[in-house]
Amino acid sequence: MGKKRATAKATKAPGALAASAAFGQVVPESFIEKFIDSPGSFIVPTAEARDAAMEVVSRTYDAANMTEKYGLFDSWNAVINSGFDPNVQLWELINVRNEPVLKSTADTMKELTQLLESVESDESSSESSDNDMDVSDEQQEAADLESAESELESESDAEQSDDQIVNSGQDTSEDESEEESNVKPSAIDDKFFSLAEMEKFADQAEEEEEIYQAALAGSYSRQNQEDDEDDDESSDDESIDLFQDHGNDDEDSDTDSKHADELMYDDFFKPPKGSKRGKAKKALERHAKRVKFDPNLVESDEESEVEPEVEDGPTVLPQNRTSNLFEDDEEDKAVSDGKSDFERRQEKLQGLIGKLEDEAVAPKHWSMIGEVSSNVRPQNSLLAEDMEFDHMQKPVPVITHDATVTLEDIIKRRILNEEWDDVERKKDIQAKPFKPSEFIELNDKQSKKSLAEEYEAEYMAQKAGDAFVPESDAKLAESHKDVDSQMRNLFTQLDALSHFHFAPKPAATDIEIRTNVPALQMEEKLPVSMTQADQLAPSEIFEKRQPKAGRTGDLVGDTEMSREDRKRRRQRKKNEKKKQAATKAPTAKASS
Amino acid sequence: MSTNHNAMEEDEVVISANHLAAPAATTATEETSDKPEFGPISAKELQEKRKELRRIRVPPHRFSPLKRDWLKIYSPIVEHLQLQIRMNPKSRMIEIRTCEETQDVGSVQKAADFVRAYCLGFTVEDSLALLRMDDLFLDSFEIKDIKTLNGDHLSRAIGRLAGKDGKTKYTIENATKTRIVLADSKIHILGTFQNIKIAKNAISNLVMGSPPGKIYANLRIIASRMKGRF
Numbered sequence: 001m002g003k004k005r006a007t008a009k010a011t012k013a014p015g016a017l018a019a020s021a022a023f024g025q026v027v028p029e030s031f032i033e034k035f036i037d038s039p040g041s042f043i044v045p046t047a048e049a050r051d052a053a054m055e056v057v058s059r060t061y062d063a064a065n066m067t068e069k070y071g072l073f074d075s076w077n078a079v080i081n082s083g084f085d086p087n088v089q090l091w092e093l094i095n096v097r098n099e100p101v102l103k104s105t106a107d108t109m110k111e112l113t114q115l116l117e118s119v120e121s122d123e124s125s126s127e128s129s130d131n132d133m134d135v136s137d138e139q140q141e142a143a144d145l146e147s148a149e150s151e152l153e154s155e156s157d158a159e160q161s162d163d164q165i166v167n168s169g170q171d172t173s174e175d176e177s178e179e180e181s182n183v184k185p186s187a188i189d190d191k192f193f194s195l196a197e198m199e200k201f202a203d204q205a206e207e208e209e210e211i212y213q214a215a216l217a218g219s220y221s222r223q224n225q226e227d228d229e230d231d232d233e234s235s236d237d238e239s240i241d242l243f244q245d246h247g248n249d250d251e252d253s254d255t256d257s258k259h260a261d262e263l264m265y266d267d268f269f270k271p272p273k274g275s276k277r278g279k280a281k282k283a284l285e286r287h288a289k290r291v292k293f294d295p296n297l298v299e300s301d302e303e304s305e306v307e308p309e310v311e312d313g314p315t316v317l318p319q320n321r322t323s324n325l326f327e328d329d330e331e332d333k334a335v336s337d338g339k340s341d342f343e344r345r346q347e348k349l350q351g352l353i354g355k356l357e358d359e360a361v362a363p364k365h366w367s368m369i370g371e372v373s374s375n376v377r378p379q380n381s382l383l384a385e386d387m388e389f390d391h392m393q394k395p396v397p398v399i400t401h402d403a404t405v406t407l408e409d410i411i412k413r414r415i416l417n418e419e420w421d422d423v424e425r426k427k428d429i430q431a432k433p434f435k436p437s438e439f440i441e442l443n444d445k446q447s448k449k450s451l452a453e454e455y456e457a458e459y460m461a462q463k464a465g466d467a468f469v470p471e472s473d474a475k476l477a478e479s480h481k482d483v484d485s486q487m488r489n490l491f492t493q494l495d496a497l498s499h500f501h502f503a504p505k506p507a508a509t510d511i512e513i514r515t516n517v518p519a520l521q522m523e524e525k526l527p528v529s530m531t532q533a534d535q536l537a538p539s540e541i542f543e544k545r546q547p548k549a550g551r552t553g554d555l556v557g558d559t560e561m562s563r564e565d566r567k568r569r570r571q572r573k574k575n576e577k578k579k580q581a582a583t584k585a586p587t588a589k590a591s592s
Numbered sequence: 593m594s595t596n597h598n599a600m601e602e603d604e605v606v607i608s609a610n611h612l613a614a615p616a617a618t619t620a621t622e623e624t625s626d627k628p629e630f631g632p633i634s635a636k637e638l639q640e641k642r643k644e645l646r647r648i649r650v651p652p653h654r655f656s657p658l659k660r661d662w663l664k665i666y667s668p669i670v671e672h673l674q675l676q677i678r679m680n681p682k683s684r685m686i687e688i689r690t691c692e693e694t695q696d697v698g699s700v701q702k703a704a705d706f707v708r709a710y711c712l713g714f715t716v717e718d719s720l721a722l723l724r725m726d727d728l729f730l731d732s733f734e735i736k737d738i739k740t741l742n743g744d745h746l747s748r749a750i751g752r753l754a755g756k757d758g759k760t761k762y763t764i765e766n767a768t769k770t771r772i773v774l775a776d777s778k779i780h781i782l783g784t785f786q787n788i789k790i791a792k793n794a795i796s797n798l799v800m801g802s803p804p805g806k807i808y809a810n811l812r813i814i815a816s817r818m819k820g821r822f
Contacts, residue, residue, distance in 0.1 A: 444766075445762060450717030450718050452721035452724055455721055
């Protein structure tokens, strides 16, 4: 097992192809003949096979170690003597050693195949024949692979081959760009993204992987490769040849001359597909290239694109680019006639004029006539028309999500703020006072007032005007007053009971008739309120008579008076009596 | 002259004092003897010359009430109106006469109306209103003026007018500020002109047959309107 693995890994080259001298150094032809071409020898392990294989391994190991490109490992002898486990560790080491080599060889092989193809296509007459391209590509690849076995020590060969096919590289890029247009843009395509390209890239990656695996497995064959690559249309568009001299490149300016901060996207990448800039650049490029008269274009097939040199402006695209919506269609039409600009313009104008004339002459559309009844217009034609008319009803509210949201917000706010829309009872601001006199009540008893009295009362009421208060109203007012006073009394008593601090009753004005009657006055200890003591003034108790001149009006007792005073008093009394009698007498007489 | 006249008359109408004066003079002399001449009369003379006498017959059913209320009757007439009044029992007439103290000429009429109202059946106090107010009137009519009713119908009509215990009558009286006297088929209303009209209307409706409830409703409306409320 181990031996077989070793041999499998050791043999990088696919099959028994023509080996280069370098290869022969490492892997002797005898080894190949004996063991690789006839695998039957491996069925029974022999010491001879083992030794030969080991020698091949050692040689390849040392060969890989020669350049720093693949990393430097210890020499084979050191490895052998280091004491690695021969079953596992040793072979793992060899595996590690071989990995970078294999990778690099696969890459270079790919490149070389491409270059070989381009070389062969250049040699052939037509550039634009894709089929030939394909074939040439395949051939080129095959050729490259044939020469790729010596990659370990012949990197310069690659460079030489590169120089040979400098020009073809540009053509390929040109052809590639033309081939790009054949690809149908898919729905998700973008300026930067192309589904077809992605698929292409994926396919190529798969193929590389296949080749790599095939190289490992040792089953690579030219025929297989040809079969596989029949489907492959074109080479990779986007691969940049790292070793190519960019002196002829029209697209980008020399990036080396620019400073680091001046470098832009365009310096490194092609403009994305479909961009105007890209188109313009291509056009410029093509124009530049087509300065020299190319007889190839004249002889080209009808299928291929035809670009008349007279035309200036954006490049005309082939017929099969139908899905591009943003291109002018008129330009496509105009291509075929070969007329001048002016002629074409004039034709257009004439066409327009003709159309307008027809419109003007033809009978008008029914909606332009004026007042139109249903007979004039076709059936259900109003449905197609946009009509404006006034709606007499309020438009039905359209319930949208927003409307419901706003409505709900309103409801919530109202509930929180308690702003209800309840109907509130109206209060009469100018409430009429209750007057019993205003109630009309028919009295069915004999009226106590006579007619004269009634009219008298009416007359008095009329005379009084506003001051007049009807009986019933007066009674009501009195009863109100009575109730008021009673309640006030009650409340003051209750308040007095409920207060902490004593507050005396407020003095209410009260008219009292005080008679000059001597009453027993009770002395009260607490001067809380005014007693019902006689509050008459002394002069009100005893009023002096108007004294005559020279006398005082004081009371004089019997013992105090002199004889003359007594006499005088008696006389006065008598005179007064006489007077009274005189006044009474005539009245009596008169009455009788 | 005649030609001159004619000519003048044809051309233009000319009135000159001469023409007029002549005929006037002639007529004056002729007619002074026929027409009496009246000079202006003095107020005193007017008073003096007017010596009125009114006689009011007292119906038999008012005799005893008259005897009872005689004082109340003659006092205001004599004291306030300064008239002379006397009762003639034989002829059953009350006579009212003016005298020197009488100041107002129209007082005789007032007194006569007062007495007449009493004789019709109104109380003294009600009749006194006539003396005190000028614009009170007395209206008398019969049931047969409104509608011809016979026998029971008539009695029923009278009953309807009066009402139970005089309810309806008193209601009308109170509502319209009038006094009503129902004397069999005769109806007397005392009050102001408008009130008489309203009362008469109510009575007519009652006679015609409307129920008292309706009358009450109408009276209520009228009363409220009279009060000045709308």
